[in-house]
Amino acid sequence: MSTVLLSGKKLARLIQQKAHDEARDLETDGLRPMLAVVVATDDGSTHWYVRSIERAAESAGISCRIVDLGHDATEQVLASVLKDLGADPSVNGIILQTPLPPGVRTDELVGHISPEKDIDGANPLSLGRLAVGQPSFAPATARAVIEILDHFDIPVAGRNVVVIGRSAVVGKPLSLLLLERDAAITVCHSRSGPLEKYTKTADIVVVAAGRTGLLNGGHVSSDAVVIDVGTNVLPDGSLVGDVDEASVRGVAAALTPVPGGVGSVTTSLLLLHTTEAAREQSRALVRGTSG
Amino acid sequence: MSTVLLSGKKLARLIQQKAHDEARDLETDGLRPMLAVVVATDDGSTHWYVRSIERAAESAGISCRIVDLGHDATEQVLASVLKDLGADPSVNGIILQTPLPPGVRTDELVGHISPEKDIDGANPLSLGRLAVGQPSFAPATARAVIEILDHFDIPVAGRNVVVIGRSAVVGKPLSLLLLERDAAITVCHSRSGPLEKYTKTADIVVVAAGRTGLLNGGHVSSDAVVIDVGTNVLPDGSLVGDVDEASVRGVAAALTPVPGGVGSVTTSLLLLHTTEAAREQSRALVRGTSG
Structure with missing residues (x-):
């Protein structure tokens, strides 16, 4: 079967444009x-x-x-x-x-x-607020995954999303964002045993482990949407993800490329978060409550 | 088969004793x-x-x-x-x-x-710190589940733990504690679809949804360890968990009772956390760094 490539480039432009429009409004x-x-x-x-x-x-x-x-x-x-x-x-x-x-x-x-300016969600308080549903910025990479799923109309509610990787910048915040959207989430990692036990039945697999070739075609079903968050630089200087693209293409239903997938959306979200933070801070000033 | 009942009563006494010993040391x-x-x-x-x-x-x-x-x-x-x-x-x-x-x-x-005194992990910052591996107190109920698993020598590393419920006081912090211990975790909830899809193959099922009778014998395998975090008061005043105990007994390998399971351990952990906080605060005073 043919695997649809989910490019992040158009989405990145749309988000960049949104940030631009917001910046213009703020400047007004x-x-x-x-x-x-x-x-x-x-x-x-x-x-x-x-x-x-x-x-x-x-x-x-x-x-x-x-x-x-x-x-x-x-x-x-x-x-x-x-x-x-x-x-x-x-x-x-x-x-x-x-x-x-x-x-x-x-x-x-x-x-x-x-926390009000933490537009890449690096402060643990931002992660904690995310967990309890209070306003906060998620790390841009984690939000980029959600934006890609939304952009391509891939539903997550009631579906099983398997996240490979448990980092504080991707795996954990992304799991929280997915839970908020009613997915059933599974988090696996380097010590959780064979991946296919979880990935074979997953509707969506997100790989954010930082290991070249970690996920291959044998790990996923033909219905699976695979989101590759990995950014690994090979000795020859080329950039690859965590997915063995050659073997997953032809098996999974859809796959984000590296480069040109999640990473291309991330920077535009840092800009959008900056305008969102600016808007919120100006509102707070108007309300007379700083921060 | 006969299901082992995992009573929390002895463990609660042990933790209470530990808190008592700590308190005596502090008083010295x-x-x-x-x-x-x-x-x-x-x-x-x-x-x-x-x-x-x-x-x-x-x-x-x-x-x-x-x-x-x-x-x-x-x-x-x-x-x-x-x-x-x-x-x-x-x-x-x-x-x-x-x-x-x-x-x-x-x-x-x-x-x-x-945060230094947040011995029931209620501040979002405590949850965030837990997520990034910084010192913090988990909610006592979440830690109680871990203590019960430890007490009965039930390993979690490399095993699939399914957590039913995504609250900030149990589901989320418990998932973080389990990830730290190298489990593969799955979080399901009221909107994630049929439970058995996840629970049937789980090694350990933790139910923390606040719904009487939510998990029954048809949901779990014969190897499963079931931890019931629910505390529901029936119209007649009696306390029951989220597990349909009658149907899970005889199917699962082990089950915590309600009452006398997780809940009985929770209060003792609030006391232990208080002594741990006191010890850390006295050390911080000695170091000359408050908080």
């Missing part, structure tokens, strides 16, 4: 949304990625402030910068970009990202 | 642990439950301060009391007892429970 109200990205590394590909966010932001009418603290920034300096950005009314969204300098505790730092 | 260091329970209802059964916590605390060497704000307490007063208790160094653990007066937003209030 005298507010130009601002995203701050905190960087503390010399890693070239990270800087490349941050510049790509900056370009996307600028083209959507969102200002982007890159706060480069250098590869030897201390935890204390990083914490202090995050707190300052939280208190700065001109900043609406904050991203703490990894990798961070050795010895710096990322877990501790993310707690200093103001 | 000049610190008598204190649990504060905030109440704002006239409901008789709630007061009965709170007094049962108080009795259990006192007999474990833990002071219990019941802060009764009356059935007409406002959200503002409740928030202010929770903040004061958070700042009070003589208080180590805080419970905000439901039900609360009509119109009071419980979701907002739990955010005012100091």
Whole structure:
């Protein structure tokens, strides 16, 4: 059978356009949304990625402030910068970009990202709020999966979605988002035993484990929709997902490609979240309640 | 076949004893642990439950301060009391007892429970911390399920645990605790379709849906361990779980009874959490870092 490829490119453009429209509306109200990205590394590909966010932001009418603290920034300096950005009314969204300098505790730092500006859902409080149904930003990658399913009219309510991977940035928040939408979710991972036990009967399989070729055609049914969240760089520099695309194509009903699938939607959601945060913050100002 | 009944009574005594030993050790260091329970209802059964916590605390060497704000307490007063208790160094653990007066937003209030004293894991931040593996208290009921599995040497790593119910007090935190212990977890609920699709092949089924008779013998395999978290009061005043005990007995390998199962372990864990919180707070004082 022929497997439908679920490209994220058109959706990414639609979301980018929505962020752009929102930014324009905010500007009419005298507010130009601002995203701050905190960087503390010399890693070239990270800087490349941050510049790509900056370009996307600028083209959507969102200002982007890159706060480069250098590869030897201390935890204390990083914490202090995050707190300052939280208190700065001109900043609406904050991203703490990894990798961070050795010895710096990322877990501790993310707690200093103001929840109202935590547009990539990095603060544990954002995850907790998500779990209890309070307003909060999910990590953009987790939301990207939901947006792709919605965009292609793939229902999740009452269906079994198997999520492979239990990270705090994808597996766990995505499971919460799926539960909110009435899916039955199964979370498996590297220590949960044979994958096919769960994936063979799944309606939707989301792979977010960071392991090249983890899911192959033998793991899934012919009705399955497969969402590949993996982004693995091969020695030759090419980007592949966690799915063995050659074997899954021809078996599953649908598959997101890598590149051009989930990843292409993620950046546009960071921009949309920034405009959503700006809107909420301006409303809070009007209500006279900061934060 | 004969179904083993997994009573929680002995385990509850062991945990209560552990809390008692901890409290004695703390008292040797000049610190008598204190649990504060905030109440704002006239409901008789709630007061009965709170007094049962108080009795259990006192007999474990833990002071219990019941802060009764009356059935007409406002959200503002409740928030202010929770903040004061958070700042009070003589208080180590805080419970905000439901039900609360009509119109009071419980979701907002739990955010005012100091995470270090949130011994029943009610603050969304506690849930978020649990999700990312940071120190935090799980809701006592969720931890009770884990303690029962441990007590009876029932392994979860690499096995499929099906959790029925997606609440923030049981289903979600329990799923996180099980993932941390390398289980493959499946979460189903009232809108996820036929239960047996998931429960028939489960190694362990945890029912926490609050619906009498929800799980019956036809839903489970003969190897299954069934943990009943339900506490439903029948019109005649008797307490039953979510499991149709008569039909599951004789089918499943093991079952926790109601009453005398999970519920009996929960109160003892509130006490143990209070001593753990007191110990951590005294260490933080020694380190010179409050909270």
